[in-house]
Amino acid sequence: MSDSVRPSPLAARLSLIFAVVALVGLFLFPYGTLSRNFNAQSLLQRFPAGLTNFTGTPFENVPSVSSALAIGWATLLTLAACIYAAVSRARWLWIAGLLALLLGAAAIVVFNSSLNAAVAELVAQGVRARRIPWTSGGMHLGLFLPPLAGLVTIFAGLSMHERWWERLNRLRGLLVPVAAIALAIAVGALVVLVVQPVPNGLERPLSIGELLTGKLDVVWYVYTTLFAPITNLNGLFDSLKLATPLIFTGLGVAFGFRAGLFNIGGPGQLTMGGIAAMLVGVYAPLPAFLLLPATVLAAALGGAVWGAVPGLLKARFGSSEVINTIMLNYIASAVFIFLIGSSTFPFLGKTYTLPIKDEGFEAKSKVFQEGAQLAPIANWLSFTRGDTTLFSLGPVLALLVFAALYYGLRRVQARLWIALAAAVVVGFLTWHAVGVPVTGSFSASRLNTSFLIGLVCAVLMGVLLWRTSAGYALRAVGLSPAAAEYGGISVGKNVILAMTLSGALIGLGATHYTMGGALDEYRLKGNMPVNVGFDGIAVALMGQSTPGGVVAAAILFGTVDTGGVDVDRVLDKVNKDIVTVLKSLIVLFIAAGGFLSRRITDPPPPQLVKAVDASGSDASARLTPGEAAHEASTPLPNVGRSSEVIAQDVLGGDVVAEENIDKERKS
Amino acid sequence: MSAFLTALLSVTFAGIFIRSTVPLLLTALGGLYSERSGVVNIALEGLIIFGALAGAIVTKELDAPLGAAAPWVGWLGGMLVGGLIAWIHAVLSIKYRADQVISGTAINLLATGVPPVVLTALYNSSTESPAVEHPLPLWGMGDLRFSPPVYFALLVVIITWYVVYRTPYGLRLRASGEHPGAASSMGVNVKRMRYSAVILSGVLAGTAGVFLSIGNLEAYVRNISAGAGFIALAALIFGQWKPLGVLAATLLFGFLQALSIQLGGTTLLPSSLVQALPYLITVLALIFTGRSRAPKAVGKPLD
Numbered sequence: 029m030s031d032s033v034r035p036s037p038l039a040a041r042l043s044l045i046f047a048v049v050a051l052v053g054l055f056l057f058p059y060g061t062l063s064r065n066f067n068a069q070s071l072l073q074r075f076p077a078g079l080t081n082f083t084g085t086p087f088e089n090v091p092s093v094s095s096a097l098a099i100g101w102a103t104l105l106t107l108a109a110c111i112y113a114a115v116s117r118a119r120w121l122w123i124a125g126l127l128a129l130l131l132g133a134a135a136i137v138v139f140n141s142s143l144n145a146a147v148a149e150l151v152a153q154g155v156r157a158r159r160i161p162w163t164s165g166g167m168h169l170g171l172f173l174p175p176l177a178g179l180v181t182i183f184a185g186l187s188m189h190e191r192w193w194e195r196l197n198r199l200r201g202l203l204v205p206v207a208a209i210a211l212a213i214a215v216g217a218l219v220v221l222v223v224q225p226v227p228n229g230l231e232r233p234l235s236i237g238e239l240l241t242g243k244l245d246v247v248w249y250v251y252t253t254l255f256a257p258i259t260n261l262n263g264l265f266d267s268l269k270l271a272t273p274l275i276f277t278g279l280g281v282a283f284g285f286r287a288g289l290f291n292i293g294g295p296g297q298l299t300m301g302g303i304a305a306m307l308v309g310v311y312a313p314l315p316a317f318l319l320l321p322a323t324v325l326a327a328a329l330g331g332a333v334w335g336a337v338p339g340l341l342k343a344r345f346g347s348s349e350v351i352n353t354i355m356l357n358y359i360a361s362a363v364f365i366f367l368i369g370s371s372t373f374p375f376l377g378k379t380y381t382l383p384i385k386d387e388g389f390e391a392k393s394k395v396f397q398e399g400a401q402l403a404p405i406a407n408w409l410s411f412t413r414g415d416t417t418l419f420s421l422g423p424v425l426a427l428l429v430f431a432a433l434y435y436g437l438r439r440v441q442a443r444l445w446i447a448l449a450a451a452v453v454v455g456f457l458t459w460h461a462v463g464v465p466v467t468g469s470f471s472a473s474r475l476n477t478s479f480l481i482g483l484v485c486a487v488l489m490g491v492l493l494w495r496t497s498a499g500y501a502l503r504a505v506g507l508s509p510a511a512a513e514y515g516g517i518s519v520g521k522n523v524i525l526a527m528t529l530s531g532a533l534i535g536l537g538a539t540h541y542t543m544g545g546a547l548d549e550y551r552l553k554g555n556m557p558v559n560v561g562f563d564g565i566a567v568a569l570m571g572q573s574t575p576g577g578v579v580a581a582a583i584l585f586g587t588v589d590t591g592g593v594d595v596d597r598v599l600d601k602v603n604k605d606i607v608t609v610l611k612s613l614i615v616l617f618i619a620a621g622g623f624l625s626r627r628i629t630d631p632p633p634p635q636l637v638k639a640v641d642a643s644g645s646d647a648s649a650r651l652t653p654g655e656a657a658h659e660a661s662t663p664l665p666n667v668g669r670s671s672e673v674i675a676q677d678v679l680g681g682d683v684v685a686e687e688n689i690d691k692e693r694k695s
Numbered sequence: 696m697s698a699f700l701t702a703l704l705s706v707t708f709a710g711i712f713i714r715s716t717v718p719l720l721l722t723a724l725g726g727l728y729s730e731r732s733g734v735v736n737i738a739l740e741g742l743i744i745f746g747a748l749a750g751a752i753v754t755k756e757l758d759a760p761l762g763a764a765a766p767w768v769g770w771l772g773g774m775l776v777g778g779l780i781a782w783i784h785a786v787l788s789i790k791y792r793a794d795q796v797i798s799g800t801a802i803n804l805l806a807t808g809v810p811p812v813v814l815t816a817l818y819n820s821s822t823e824s825p826a827v828e829h830p831l832p833l834w835g836m837g838d839l840r841f842s843p844p845v846y847f848a849l850l851v852v853i854i855t856w857y858v859v860y861r862t863p864y865g866l867r868l869r870a871s872g873e874h875p876g877a878a879s880s881m882g883v884n885v886k887r888m889r890y891s892a893v894i895l896s897g898v899l900a901g902t903a904g905v906f907l908s909i910g911n912l913e914a915y916v917r918n919i920s921a922g923a924g925f926i927a928l929a930a931l932i933f934g935q936w937k938p939l940g941v942l943a944a945t946l947l948f949g950f951l952q953a954l955s956i957q958l959g960g961t962t963l964l965p966s967s968l969v970q971a972l973p974y975l976i977t978v979l980a981l982i983f984t985g986r987s988r989a990p991k992a993v994g995k996p997l998d
Contacts, residue, residue, distance in 0.1 A: 223816040290796050347981035350737060350796055351932065354925045355974040355981075362971030374962035559807070565800055601816050608808030616783075616801035619793035 034117045039184035043121060044114035046180040047128070050173035051107045054100070096138045103131040103174045110181050122185025129178030136171050203629055205570050205581075205614075207622030212613035217247045219609060224250075224601045250602060254591035261419055261466055262473070263590060265406065269475040269546060271586025273298070273557075275482035276537030277564025278582050279489055280331075280530045282573040286493060287526030288506035293338060293353025294534050294561020296360035297331040301535025303367060304330025305542050306384075306393045306552040309400035316399030323400040324481065324539055331535015332528045334360060339527025343520035349527065361558070368393050368552060391554030401550045402477040402543045411460045418463030425462065426455030476544030478537075482582075485533055486575035492529075502526055534561060566611045569618045585611065702957060706838045711956055713841060714911055716949025717848045718743065718903040718920075722927035723934065723941045724848075724855050725899030729781075731859065731936060732892035733872040733885075733992040737799030738784050740924025741806030742777045742897050746904025748810050749776035751915035752817065754827045766831045770844070770905045777901020778894045780805075785893035789886055792996035803924075810917070826913040831905075842910035844902055851899065856938040868892060872990030875997050885997050900924065922974075926952075929977040935988045944980075948973055 035043075106128040113121040186192040226242030257263030277294045284291035291297075308326035312319060338352035366373065371385045386394050410419050433447035440446065493499035504512040505522040513519050537560070540546050547553050567585060571577030588611075592604035621629055702708060722739050729736035754769030761768060784802055787793040811821040818825055831842035859865040870878035871888040879885050903923065908915045930948050934940030951973040959966035 219812065223812060292800065341978070341982060345982045347984070348932075351925065351929055351981060352978055354922075355929065355977045358922055358974040359971045359978075362967045362974075365967040366965055369967060373965040375964060377962050379962070562800075562804060562807075565797075566804070569797065600819070603811065603815055603821060605808055605811035605815070605821060609805065609812055610808075612801055612804030612808050615797065615804055616787070619798040619801055620787050620791040621793070623791070 033119060033188060035114075035119075035121050035184055035188045037117070039187050040114045040117045040121070043125065043177070043181035043184040044111060046173075046177035047107050047110040047114060050128075050132075050170075050177035051104065051111070053170040053173040054104060054107075055170070096135065096142045099131060099135045099138055100171075103128065103135050106131055107174060107177065110177065114181070114184075119188070120185075122182050125178045125181025125183075125185055127178070129175050129182060132171065132174030132176075132178055135174070139171060200629065201572050203624060204618055204622040205572065205577075207624055208570075208614050208617035211617045211622065212610050213251065215613050216606060216610045217251070220247050220250050220602055220606065224599055246599075246602075250595055250599070250606065253594045253598070254588050254607070256594065257587050257590040261464070263587075265473040265475045266590045267583060267587040268479055269473065269586070270589040271582040272475070272479045272482055272540045272544075272546070273537040273560045274563055274567050274582035274585050275479075275486065275579055276540070277534050277561050278567030278571060278578040279482075279485055279564075279575065280335075280532075280534035280537075281564040281568035282571060282575070282578050283489060283493075283533060284526060284530040285568055285573040286506050287502045287522060287530075288509065289339075289342075289523065289526055289530070290350050291335065291338075291353055291527065291530045291534075292350055292562070292565065293334065293356050293531070294564045295558035296353065296357035296561070297334045297531040297534040298537050298558050298561050299357075299360040299364045299556070300334040301327040301331040301538035302542050302552050302556060303364060304535070305400075305538055306396075309396040309543060310394050312397075312400075314399075319397060319399040320402075323396075323543055324536070327538045327542075328532040328536050331538070332532035334535070335531015336524060336528040339524040342527070343523045349523075357558075357561075365391075365554075368554060386551070392549070393552040396543060396550040400543055401545065402539065404473060404545075405475045405477065405479065406473045410466065411463065413463075416465045419466045420459050421462045421464065422455050422457075422459035425458050426451040429454045474544065474546045474548070476540065476546065478540035478544040478546075481536060481539065483579065485536065486579050489533070490575040498525075534564065563611060566615045569615055703954075708953060708957055710838055710841075712950055712953040713839075713845060715952040715956070716945050717841075717845050718907055718923045719927045719930055719945040719948055719952075720848045720942065721844065721851065721903035721906065722900045722924055723930045723945050724851050724938065725896035725903075726928055726931045727855065727859075727896075727936060727938065727941055728868065728892040728899075729896035730931065730993050731868050731872045731990055732889045733875060733990060733995065733997075734785070734788055734889050734893050735795040735799065735994045736781075736784065736893065736896050737796055737928065738781070738802035738924075739799075739896070739900050739927055740920055740922065741799075741803040742780055742900035743904040743907070743920040743924050744806040744810060745780045746773040746777040746897075746901025747908035747919050748813065748824075748904070748915050749773045749901070750905035751824045751827065751908040752813070754829065754909050755824060755914075758828045763829050763832075765829050766827070766909050769827075769909055770831070770902070773901045773905035773908075774898045775901070777897040777899075777904065779897070781893050781895075781897020781900070782890070784897075785890050788996065789889050789893075795994050795996075810915070814915070821917075823916040824908075824914045827909055830913045831910040842906065844906035844910050847902065848906075852938055852942050859938060869990075872992055875992050875995075879997070889997075900927075903927075926973060926977060929981060932989070933977075933980045933984055935984065936990060948977070951976055 106124060110121070110124040110128055112118070113124045183196055187196055221243050224243075224246045226239055226246060257267045277298065280294065280297070281291050305323050305327035309319070309323040312322060314322055334356055335353075337356060338349040341347045341352050342349045367382070368385045369391050371383065371387075372379050372381050374380075384393055386392050409423065410417050412418070430447045430451035433450050434443055437443040437446065491499075493503060501512070501517045502522050502525065504515065504517055505519050505526070509519045512522075538556075541556050542552050543550065547555060563585065567578055567581045570581035570584070571579070588607050589604075592607035595602060595606065596604040617623065722743060725742075726736050726739050750766075750769045750773030752769075753772030754765045757765040757768055780802060784795075784798055787798040787801075788795040814824055815821045831844070833840040833842055834846065835841050859868065867878060867883045867888050870881070870883060871885045871892075875885045878888075904920065907919050907923075912919070926948050927945070930944035931941055933947075934942070934944035955966075955969040955972050958964055958969045
């Protein structure tokens, strides 16, 4: 296998293309350099061609950026090395890629910090803003290309080793969501470009150059703001808060997908979960230790009932669960309004009172009992020392210790227990001792225990689906109902079960809004954003219907939702609805398989490829003109073709050879 | 009670009845083409919204230069945009073999996200467009005066019946949905049939949207479709994918909607629950039709 120590031609070509684009992009995209309110944009436009002034107004005094420039040139050199390695299909291709990735990332960091320093200095000097009324920075867009090219080159280079190839193959599932996100971001950027005019801080109209850079500035601003919440603790907590209901709805929809069912009834199940939780949480006369679990279970039950009905109808009468869940959304909404919209209702000419709605104008229920309220996570993840509130690092340290011991003590049998004990001890010692200071708004965070319930649900769902026979049956029904039926699995029973559990998961999401007080009060309120039920579809698709993927996708969407609020605050023409557009685009592109070739996302099995390879040069896998014409005239290539014909295609034999084999058998 | 019955027999009620039937009818007939060709079209709701939005915006923008002709161009705009969005659904589900329900859901999601962005960009309001000066004209007499899409809808029923059962196009359409392999081997270009049918469904749903925004109201407002697309889909199933069945089913659902509007003002029943009536009936209706009479190849991409 002398071929296997060199990158394959395809891999080399891929990394060549990306490296060349990155190299050219570094020179071209200074045009796309995003500038700020000052003319400090020159900072980045210096690289690599020197100072370019598009605005006509003189530059401010810009601090030295020699270190940033040096790294930029080094990145350029490694890209050149990548190109050379790709052309010669060198064994060290992946090393060049790794260097490009590291240097490219370093360049971004250094450029960005130089930029922030420059802006800070100008602001300190009191220089008046020139164009755009924001102080946050921009970037040399071309700088994003080298790390990307580096990443592709690493993968391409490593793919020549069989072990790495197998590891990379396991990541194949990420291709479609990642491509979908990238495409959605690109299309979203286009929307922002068209829709949002450049804010003008000048008395005169903007020139074409200013307009162009200003437009790109807007795009940059929108996306940095959308993804900004990751970078600070308060933002992170807000993101997790908005992610909590998405975890539940995403898990619910994903659970349905696994059983081959499309549960589009998230809004209705969420509503019914909320109503059931309200009925128990407000009115049940139970002691506190029973009330809390009873309320949580009620939420699950409410959603489960609303999910079971379409499941039952599908199993019994064969009516599509898609239409039925949609209809039940509207019915749930009507029930919701009936219960908390008004305290009286007319019936056959008489008026009856319904004591569920609280007094006042707003549609809301009465407050949940004390015992039915879920504690904010901020309460028990923080402690005060003197006047400052500190975010406890105890749980993080405990988790690190656990991971280190669990993976470090591979040979010890009782490693799980040792690691657990050590984690508990470390957590206990550091919980109220080690921490980072946080601002006051942190303790007001509405992230609540519901988030942890969501994580537990994700784990349980994973265990149920992949570690139990019931889960096996569910997945079998999802993959092929006919085969499952033939294998002795009752399709109807599993359809009902799957829809019930799917609804229960989504119904649990209501605990976040009602018991967790995510809407500022511990009540069922009319402004409960039931549309997160639909967002669950996007989350489930993004997460590839796996529990871990769903949690990750939910946190990503929660982050973008949080950022959307900031975008809304600053821009006048782009508001947080851009986030909805991004989500729907992601669903659209995932449905289209990320527009990736099926050869990439769903390659033919290796045995088939080997058979083709064994039959000679890869030319035999191509069609001759005659065969191509025959193929084209056959409307359905795989219908009516006998297995012999396919085998003959694969093995590259012809009819005569086939006959010879027959003769040999006879003789 | 008797006062209610006389209200039910009044001309006003007939007007409400017809006005709530027409968008369902147009949309369901659009869905009929799409599903008969073998493509599930759950995107109808979104297509209505896009049609309504485009109709209102085009009319508003052309109000000044074109005057009374503006709504007609707006209608055309709504049809075009509906067709265009449906074309996206067609490309995804035919060319890229996407799951048709997911692709349709994506378009419905898009219809919740795009209108606020467009409206904010144009009119600085995320929920509604400004009222147009010239909505579609009202034809008819007395209280029974309707905008042209109402008459157009009746025409479409007849045309659809004729096209589906009496023309070669209809034969090919039905064949594509029932047995695309066989149709294909007889020389029918199944993919082209499906493209045309899905785009046609977008055009008709777009017309339904135009009727809602500038034929019934004078502006686009948020949630203008109020689930009409989904009810139309249910009517299509209830009507067993047949033009006359669809007419009967949409008349039933339109009657229920009109009834809930009429009951909303009375003290007979809680209005919120009455509004759920059409949806409840839909669930019950689906029990009796189920999936048994659907075109056989619906939802299956062609290789």
